[in-house]
Amino acid sequence: MTELQSALLLRRQLAELNKNPVEGFSAGLIDDNDLYRWEVLIIGPPDTLYEGGVFKAHLTFPRDYPLRPPKMKFITEIWHPNVDKSGDVCISILHEPGEDKYGYEKPEERWLPIHTVETIMISVISMLADPNGDSPANVDAAKEWREDRNGEFKRKVARCVRKSQETAFE
Template sequence: MSLRRITRELADLQRDPFSTGPVNLASDEDPRHWVAKLDGPPTTPYENGIFAINIQFPEDYPQKPPRITFITPVFHPNVSAQGNLRMAEFEWDQWCPAITIRVLLLSIQAMLSDPILLQGCILDEEAAALFLQDKQKFDKGAREWTAMHAV
């Protein structure tokens, strides 16, 4: 089931391209490793940026969630310096096998637009503090990171 589902999802994304960027195999040798490129959401500090994301499927996908990390550095409360991200959809106890990669990528783009500031979701304390205390300074920092790393 796992490889069949992965193959079907990739074919669906390539036949009906993701509205914010392409999704492809990282290499022809590993169908469980994809790279997506997300456009930064309009009217956010990430606008005009293109963010590369690694998608690694476990052997028991879709029963377990894929591991998704940012390749492109991003200044955001829910993304660590190593590119890890924290969202309920990726937590083992919140994961639902009906969730598709298309839905996950849309969720990531929504997270870029609207950080999740709940306890346990913050991976970059500096970004979270700036977002809460000085939104203009946060936006400036996020725009600078986007210009340096994602343009």
């Protein structure tokens, strides 16, 4: 996969998302001259603690995309077991392809070149609705999610949702 091919693929995926938007998120380039850096706005999924939130994140694609996955980082503060404290998203489909050295994930759960921005975003929205407490990127959030979901965890998420609404369109 050449850089030209990966750029064409990203341009095609962006055009497709603009033509046929997918419910729950929108995507665009951070800078019109760089196809490898995208900004996405994720709407907190209905019937979850994140409902009503508008969360901004960046996707940074490697030059050999789709052979390797992009990195995803929330810019909006978010309290979630699978998002570390600096905003980096930790879910299986964004992990490098192949065997998991810890034996936790099957190769087919990890990155595959068939994934698109749409499949990534659907997985992230699903992760918001249903965190994986077994493989946390934020141990404190995972502990609260397991032990005090309707107390401290819910309060912190509600604060993030409020803050996201206030800063969504800055």
